[in-house]
Amino acid sequence: MQPLSPAPVQSSEEQPETGLPPRPVLCPPQWSQPSLPNGHSKNGNGGATWSIMNWVMTGGKSYCGTMGNAGSYVDLLGLMKESARSTMGDHDAGDYHGGAGADDGYGSGDVDEDDGPERVDGKAWRPLSRKVKIPDDILNPYRLLVFGRITVLVLFLMWRISHVNTDAVWLWAASVDCEIWFVLTWVLEQLPNLWPINRVAYIGVLKERFEENLKGRSELPGIDVFISTVDPEQEPLLVTANTVLSVLAADYPSEKLACYLSDDSATLVTLETMAETAHFAKLWVPFCRKHSIEPRSPERYFGLTRDPYKDQVRPDFIRDWRFLKREYDKFKVRLNALPDLIRRRSNVLNAREEVEAMRQFHLADDDLQIQLLRKKLSRATWMSNATHWAGAWLHPSQDHTKWDHAGIVQVLSLPQGCHPQCESHERRNGMSIDFKEVDPQVPMLVYVSCEKRRGYDNNKKAGAMNALLRASAVMSNGPFVLYLDCDQYVYNSQALREAMCFMIDHRGENVAFIQFPLRTEGVNICDRYSNRNRVFFNVNMRGLDGLQGPVYAGTNCMFRRIALYGFDPPKFNILYQHHTVKVSRPDDQKPLLVHSNLPGKSKWLKRFGNSHLFLDSIEDAENQAKPLPYQPEGKSGHKPVVQCEALTQEMVREAIGVVSCGYEEKTKLGRGVGWVYGSLTEHIVTGYKMHNRGWSSIYCIPKRDAFRCTVPINLTITLHKALWWATGILDQLRSS
Ligand SMILES: O=c1ccn([C@@H]2O[C@H](COP(=O)(O)OP(=O)(O)O[C@H]3O[C@H](CO)[C@@H](O)[C@H](O)[C@H]3O)[C@@H](O)[C@H]2O)c(=O)[nH]1
Ligand SMILES: [Mn+2]
Numbered sequence: 001m002q003p004l005s006p007a008p009v010q011s012s013e014e015q016p017e018t019g020l021p022p023r024p025v026l027c028p029p030q031w032s033q034p035s036l037p038n039g040h041s042k043n044g045n046g047g048a049t050w051s052i053m054n055w056v057m058t059g060g061k062s063y064c065g066t067m068g069n070a071g072s073y074v075d076l077l078g079l080m081k082e083s084a085r086s087t088m089g090d091h092d093a094g095d096y097h098g099g100a101g102a103d104d105g106y107g108s109g110d111v112d113e114d115d116g117p118e119r120v121d122g123k124a125w126r127p128l129s130r131k132v133k134i135p136d137d138i139l140n141p142y143r144l145l146v147f148g149r150i151t152v153l154v155l156f157l158m159w160r161i162s163h164v165n166t167d168a169v170w171l172w173a174a175s176v177d178c179e180i181w182f183v184l185t186w187v188l189e190q191l192p193n194l195w196p197i198n199r200v201a202y203i204g205v206l207k208e209r210f211e212e213n214l215k216g217r218s219e220l221p222g223i224d225v226f227i228s229t230v231d232p233e234q235e236p237l238l239v240t241a242n243t244v245l246s247v248l249a250a251d252y253p254s255e256k257l258a259c260y261l262s263d264d265s266a267t268l269v270t271l272e273t274m275a276e277t278a279h280f281a282k283l284w285v286p287f288c289r290k291h292s293i294e295p296r297s298p299e300r301y302f303g304l305t306r307d308p309y310k311d312q313v314r315p316d317f318i319r320d321w322r323f324l325k326r327e328y329d330k331f332k333v334r335l336n337a338l339p340d341l342i343r344r345r346s347n348v349l350n351a352r353e354e355v356e357a358m359r360q361f362h363l364a365d366d367d368l369q370i371q372l373l374r375k376k377l378s379r380a381t382w383m384s385n386a387t388h389w390a391g392a393w394l395h396p397s398q399d400h401t402k403w404d405h406a407g408i409v410q411v412l413s414l415p416q417g418c419h420p421q422c423e424s425h426e427r428r429n430g431m432s433i434d435f436k437e438v439d440p441q442v443p444m445l446v447y448v449s450c451e452k453r454r455g456y457d458n459n460k461k462a463g464a465m466n467a468l469l470r471a472s473a474v475m476s477n478g479p480f481v482l483y484l485d486c487d488q489y490v491y492n493s494q495a496l497r498e499a500m501c502f503m504i505d506h507r508g509e510n511v512a513f514i515q516f517p518l519r520t521e522g523v524n525i526c527d528r529y530s531n532r533n534r535v536f537f538n539v540n541m542r543g544l545d546g547l548q549g550p551v552y553a554g555t556n557c558m559f560r561r562i563a564l565y566g567f568d569p570p571k572f573n574i575l576y577q578h579h580t581v582k583v584s585r586p587d588d589q590k591p592l593l594v595h596s597n598l599p600g601k602s603k604w605l606k607r608f609g610n611s612h613l614f615l616d617s618i619e620d621a622e623n624q625a626k627p628l629p630y631q632p633e634g635k636s637g638h639k640p641v642v643q644c645e646a647l648t649q650e651m652v653r654e655a656i657g658v659v660s661c662g663y664e665e666k667t668k669l670g671r672g673v674g675w676v677y678g679s680l681t682e683h684i685v686t687g688y689k690m691h692n693r694g695w696s697s698i699y700c701i702p703k704r705d706a707f708r709c710t711v712p713i714n715l716t717i718t719l720h721k722a723l724w725w726a727t728g729i730l731d732q733l734r735s736s
Contacts, residue, residue, distance in 0.1 A: 126205045128501040128508075132198040139194070146190050153183045193543035199700065201501035203494055218253040221504065221624050222641030223496055223558070224478035225257065226468045228461055229486040230264040237273040238335055239487050239710075242297040244274065246490035248281045248413075248443050249288040249296035251497065255415045255640035257443035258476040262464040266391030266405045266449040268381050269338050274447045276338070278412040280331045283433065286440040287324050288493070291317055294704070297489040298328045300521075320433055342381065346394060349382040391449055403458075407451035407659040409471060409652055414644045415441040444476060444642055448659060456661040462675035462682045463664075469564060469674050470658035474613040475651050476641035479625035481564060485555040488709045491519070495706035499558040502698045504627045509570045511549075512563035512695030513687070516556040516706040517541065529718040541699050549697030552687030556707045560695075561621040566607065566673040569695045607668040613654045679735070681728030688732075 160179060165172040210219045225247045229240050240261070247259045263270045288296045291312060295301055302325055309318060357377055361369055381393040381400070390408050393400040450467035452458050459466070465483065472478065480503060482496065492498075499514040517537040527534075541550040563569070604615050624638050640646075657663065664670065670677035676685045687697065700706070 126209075127202070128205055128209075128505040129199060129201045132200055134196055134198060139196070143194050146194065150187060150190075153186070157183060189540070192547055193539055195546035196539065196542035197546040198542065199502070199545070199698065201498045201700070201702070203497050203501060206497055206501050218256060219638055220253060220256055220497075220500060221480060221638040222256045222258070222476065222478035223252065223480045223482055223500075224472040224476055224561075224641065225259045225482045225484065226262065226465060226472070227259065227484050227486055228262045228264070228464055228468075229270065230461075230464075232265055232267055232270055235486050237270060237338075238299065238332065240270075241273055241277040241335065242299045243484060243486055243489045244277050244445065245281055245284055246295065246297040247484070248445065249285045249293075249493065250490050250495070251289075251493040252443075253640075254285075254439065254441040254443045255643060256478075256638070257496075258446065258472065258478055258641050259443060260446045260448055260468050260472055262468050263391075263447065263449045264458070264460075264464050265402055266408065266452070268342055268383060268389045268391060271389075271391075271408075271410060271447050272338050272342065272384070273335055274445065275412055276331060276334055278442065278445045280327065281413065281442045281445070282440065283324060283327055285442050286435045286438045287320060287433065289438040290314075290435065291320065294493060295489070295491045295708075296493050297491075298324075300489065300491075300708075302328060316434060323433055343394060345384070346380065346382045349386060350377075350379050353377065353380075403452050404454055405449070405452055407467075407656050407661075408447070408449040409655045409659065410447045411444065411475075411647065411652065412447060413442045413445040414642070414647060415443060415640075416644050444647075446471075446475065448655075450659040451661045453661050457677075458661070459670060459677045462670060462677050462686075466664065466669045466674040467659040469561075470609075470611070470614055470663070470669075471655040473561075473617040473621070474611065474654045474658060475647065477561075477617040477621055477624075478641045479561050479621045479623075479638070480558055481561055482558040483555060484707065485709065488518075488555050488707045490706070491708040492702050492704040492706045494704075495702060496558075498702050498706065499700055502700060503558070503560065503625070506627060508627055509625075510694070510696055511698055512560055512569070512690040513549075513552060513697045514558045514700050515541070515550045515553055515697060516558075516700055516702075518553060518556055519705040519708045520710065521708050522710040529715060531718065542701075545697075545699035548691050550699040552683045552690075552697070554681075554683035560625050562618070562625060563690050563693075563695050564674055565618065565621075566668065566689075566693070567622070568693050606666070607673055609658070609663050609667040609669075611654055611658050611663070613651065614658055679728060680724060680731055684728070684732060 157176075157180060160176050206220075211217075227240070227243055227247070229235050229237075244259060244261060248257075250257065261270075261274055284296075284298060287293065291314060293301060308321055354377060378397040378400075379393070379395040380397070381389040381395075383389050389400075390406045391400070392402045392405055396402075399405060448468055448471050450458070450464060450471075457463070469481070472481070480500070482499070484490075490496075495516065499516075502508055502514055503511055518533065519537075520532050523531045541553075544550045604618060608614055608618070667673070672689065674686075676682050676689060679685045691697070
């Protein structure tokens with residue numbers, strides 16, 4: 001496997017694929033590989049696992065510091081479908097029998113996004129998004145139907161209450177209670193549906209405002225993408241790797257994108273899979289950019305049933321496609337071999353340690369021999385650089401189990417600078433691919449496993465996400481955070497831009513999060529167990545969007561970082577001069593205030609803990625997320641999230657410090673800041689808290705599904721999930 005070609009290349013050609021103007025380019029330096037001890041190849045499996053930044057830094061103890069009610073909505077669903085343009089054409093042929101299906105695929109509006117709205121005064125300002133009202137003549141019959149049903153239900157209840165069954169009063173009372181409850185829940189669910197809306201984003205205008213005439217530079221704000229995984233057995237690593245690849249290849253400037261994988265299992269195989277993924281991404285990402293590939297998950301792309309050459313005009317496409325397909329197959333073989341490779345490597349190194357121990361034993365005097373006998377050799381799991389793995393070992397040992405291990409942060413890929421860079425060829429095994437016209441940089445990829453110790457609650461996914469929130473703040477501090485479950489891949493490479501249109505639009509500063517619908521693959525056309533949740537994602541959420549905004553559905557959601565930090569929206573914040581609304585609130589709900597009277601950063605210590613890098617990052621996260629007119633320096637744009645030279649050892653060390661399990665103890669994380677703890681459906685509560693503070697949210701349904709996932713269709717799992725949701729929602733009802 002050859003490393004990147006080191007020769008600097010000057011590209012003077014126009015770049016038709018990216019639409020970016022010509023620019024001078026530099027090539028990244030060649031990465032050096034740490035070596036294994038004698039007799040062991042660096043990558044027995046042929047991958048370049050450690051060719052990137054081998055900064056394994058482990059924090060030891062010292063750091064311790066609804067499903068919808070289908071029947072009731074079918075009518076509205078049908079009507080809304082008519083109002084929105086069907087985008088069946090955007091779907092792959094394979095979708096008919098296994099994909100998300102045409103029903104899920106229609107977009108938000110019936111306007112052409114890329115043409116954008118008319119310019120105001122001939123130039124200057126054009127909005128990035130707009131609401132599209134669903135015509136009243138479509139909604140009115142539905143509204144009439146709802147009010148008709150409510151009237152009938154109320155009349156029915158009045159009749160029930162006035163006709164007491166004296167023979168079985170208790171039975172009568174119980175059934176009337178149930179009926180009232182049913183009517184109440186039905187009405188509560190119906191009312192928000194009466195004013196649904198659609199939205200449209202103008203990606204073309206976004207490009208025009210933030211990227212054109214900037215000599216290849218982009219002024220878009222940074223995004224940190226969080227992906228979580230918890231069990232390499234239940235959540236196949238190939239699926240996670242595909243999700244990561246689809247994120248890295250998303251159409252967003254590579255220096256503005258950072259991807260963090262949270263691994264709650266702390267297994268070495270997950271880390272090595274990610275290292276392989278980062279390596280394969282060096283081919284996959286530029287290939288996607290060069291040929292405008294969709295979708296950008298290789299498993300899904302190479303599995304398409306349609307002709308891959310369709311609509312491809314470049315003469316070198318066939319060659320590149322075959323090359324990438326072969327490389328992807330090899331990548332899969334390497335992933336499959338990883339568990340065995342790690343086991344064999346560990347056996348060899350453990351045996352060597354034992355031999356060394358025996359040698360010392362024979363050389364030692366009696367006292368030392370007794371001491372050595374007492375010291376039981378543990379069977380460690382070894383990394384490819386011949387050091388002990390800090391996470392869970394194959395043979396669990398003290399400090400090395402899933403529930404008891406140090407915090408780990410490892411940077412696996414880093415972009416070089418804020419200007420896209422080109423190199424002529426990527427060579428592997430004698431084959432080469434021409435990347436002269438595209439930016440081959442891969443966004444930052446970081447592996448994180450937060451510290452776990454006995455006596456500390458890790459708070460499952462919410463805990464892992466809050467740890468990522470802190471670690472990413474000190475490393476890249478993207479002002480926006482996209483969360484994806486490990487099985488949700490990016491199906492539409494423009495999705496991040498689409499969300500950004502809403503976030504940085506002129507009224508976007510009060511938007512806390514953009515929720516995308518959860519679309520599923522692998523469900524048969526009948527959708528027997530309602531895995532697609534069509535009513536919830538096509539009707540209820542659109543209805544909520546017409547009010548304060550949709551709920552946070554747990555995944556496929558892009559947040560404004562400072563909204564996650566528990567700050568108030570600008571409309572409650574006197575910082576913004578033209579929003580002078582001042583609201584009186586109880587003490588504990590007072591705005592966190594970006595500019596309070598307290599000196600320095602001490603005002604935030606109790607909420608965010610004592611990491612100075614973290615505290616220093618907060619104001620920056622706020623400024624970087626502002627729509628450009630609010631930039632203090634005028635039109636300075638948004639800075640890159642992180643670059644090779646900007647990421648220091650100190651930052652990585654600090655990231656390990658903030659993912660330690662003791663860090664949260666004296667903070668408000670999990671209680672008003674970040675993902676909320678203590679609820680089965682923590683996502684719903686997390687979203688509610690933001691709405692409660694006055695933030696709004698937006699429901700974004702791009703024409704082509706933004707993200708997709710594969711869901712189980714087996715009845716047991718479906719019932720288990722339904723029970724989980726129901727318990728969680730009941731739990732919320734009981735809580736304050
Ligand atoms: O201790 C844990 C448990 C889960 N996860 C991750 O959380 C995600 C969701 O967990 P899963 O068990 O797959 O739950 P689902 O029911 O499939 O997910 C839905 O429901 C969850 C809450 O019930 C939400 O958190 C999810 O975002 C939402 O997609 C997955 O990526 C897991 O890897 C962790 O990181 N740590
Ligand atoms: Mn899941």
